[in-house]
Amino acid sequence: MSTMLSEDRDFNGLGEQTTDGQTRLTGGSMASIPEYYAGKNVLITGATGFMGKVLVEKLLRSCPEVKALYLLVRPKAGQSMQQRVSDMMVCRLFDRVREDNPDFHQKIIPISSELTQPGLAISPEDVEKLSACINVIFHCAATIRFDEPLKHALQLNVIATQQLLSLAQQMNHLEAFIHVSTAYANCNRKHIDEVIYPPPVEPKKLIESLEWMDDGIVRDITARLIGDRPNTYTYTKALAEYVVQQEQDKLNIAIIRPSIVGASWQEPFPGWIDNFNGPSGIFIAAGKGILRTMRANNDAVADLIPVDVVINLTLAAGWYTAKHRPKPALVYNCTTGGINPFHWGEIEHHVMLSWKRNPLEQAFRRPNTNITSNYLINQYWILVSHKFPALIYDFFLRLSGQKPQMMRIFNRLHKAISLLEYFSSRDWEWNSENMSMLMSQLTPEDRKTFNFDVRQLNWPEYIENYCIGTKKYVLNEDMSDIPAARQHLRKLRNIRYTFNTLLVVFIWRVFIARSQMARNIWYFVVSLCFKFLSYFRASSTITN
Ligand SMILES: CCCCCCCCCCCCCCCC(=O)SCCNC(=O)CCNC(=O)[C@H](O)C(C)(C)COP(=O)(O)OP(=O)(O)OC[C@H]1O[C@@H](n2cnc3c(N)ncnc32)[C@H](O)[C@@H]1OP(=O)(O)O
């Protein structure tokens, strides 16, 4: 790998200090981001995932001179890796690239790779090819499941990263290695700086010890190992950062730490999202009227970050790392909370407004979700608004000869929520100076094309587009069906009013039949109404 003198940066964005202590102005004199990527070969892991796809699309659209994108992909669910990549390229996300360059697929070169296998299961010919040509690596692949068994999470998030770093060292023309981590890798801290913290355990020792343990033993000791982190995901992502840091003398590295990645803000179009992860599944469950209550802190900052913002920053970081080769490696906390905060209470309000304006089809009940930080209140509403209606619904399904399903859906929802509550009940402070520094280094044109200035983000508008995006791209619902969806909600409202009225009448009848006092109150109320009506009639006759 070619070496260059390392340079210290000043963080006011005006310039940078070279090793001889002189400051030289940057910005205008440097190649722009598209100029930098022109003629470059880029390797991407996790390209079939949510963020990977947006990265591929943005590179092809905004850096049209990029030479080739090598995607490490595995065969999955009976599909070959070529088939998977072809399917990915026909997805709507690529519509704009397709318009600009119908032959864009020629720049995409899939490489068969299973990251959990030794040597990443890349063939020797492919290793040779990659070693000879790759200039930039974006490592996005990971398991992001919160309930992943520790051994598997370690295998993919840590050991595969280690193997990719070894491969990177064989690459003769590598200029930058960009590792995508998470802002929650250090969620056991309240204040998180843009530094790599000491790992909870030396990864090498952990890997060695888990090797001989069977899955049962690992399961038993997982809670002890992860300590004050909520899951194996954040724990292994923290270990991966340390593993990446170990190579910072040999490679030009940057670490991107996004918080909760949500639908796109602007690009390639607002509201693009393709999965149920994080808040998306919660928004959908709320829109379908299934989710009525959840534990979250109304006043805690909801650190959502749009996927296009993360990808723009990632590409800019690739450019900056290759050009400046900063040592020690830079960490970019890619978050919104410190710059343009929005809270879970506000999210709840705007999500509900959005579902009222653009309802989902065939809702179970009318959307009405409330968040509370009180455990007992939440448990009460789970019983009344989740379990009770599910039992009634399943009872009717059974009566009509169908298979009961609502209780099963709620059990899955409760499991998902229980894993997310940790993040919606607390808040964190992330220092994001490197994000500001990077922005100040961009040319005015790049600042527009690779916009990651979250001060401009209008949250209510973003949340509305996010909800519409889940409707259109996750559930594949048609916007022209909104009037029918509204009609369905009106029907649900009438059913609810009728049900409530019948319930009150029934309870009252039972009560009256059993209690003299209830009967007295009932006669008193009826006679009061009667007197009021007579008075009202008499006074209107006089005035006429
Ligand atoms: C109005 C309210 C405002 C308040 C709103 C508060 C939001 C508060 C968000 C905090 C968010 C923090 C995020 C941290 C930021 C990272 O660090 S990012 C990493 C984010 N990672 C994730 O979000 C992964 C979490 N998901 C998981 O771990 C697993 O999917 C779960 C939840 C354990 C479920 O596992 P499983 O039971 O094996 O189910 P799985 O096979 O994954 O999926 C089964 C089905 O459920 C669906 N599904 C999966 N997840 C969900 C979900 N969350 N919901 C519904 N359905 C889902 C799947 O699409 C699938 O559908 P089918 O294909 O069967 O039709």
Ligand SMILES: NC(=O)C1=CN([C@@H]2O[C@H](COP(=O)(O)OP(=O)(O)OC[C@H]3O[C@@H](n4cnc5c(N)ncnc54)[C@H](OP(=O)(O)O)[C@@H]3O)[C@@H](O)[C@H]2O)C=CC1
């Ligand atoms: N989504 C979020 O909210 C956040 C994500 N991040 C980080 O961003 C990165 C990308 O996340 P996201 O796009 O959401 O995740 P996804 O789950 O959508 O994508 C994961 C990618 O990794 C690939 N992958 C998983 N296992 C293997 C394997 N054994 N071999 C080869 N490839 C594999 C998947 O391929 P396949 O299609 O074959 O399964 C997929 O392309 C991750 O590093 C994550 O930690 C950080 C903060 C928040």
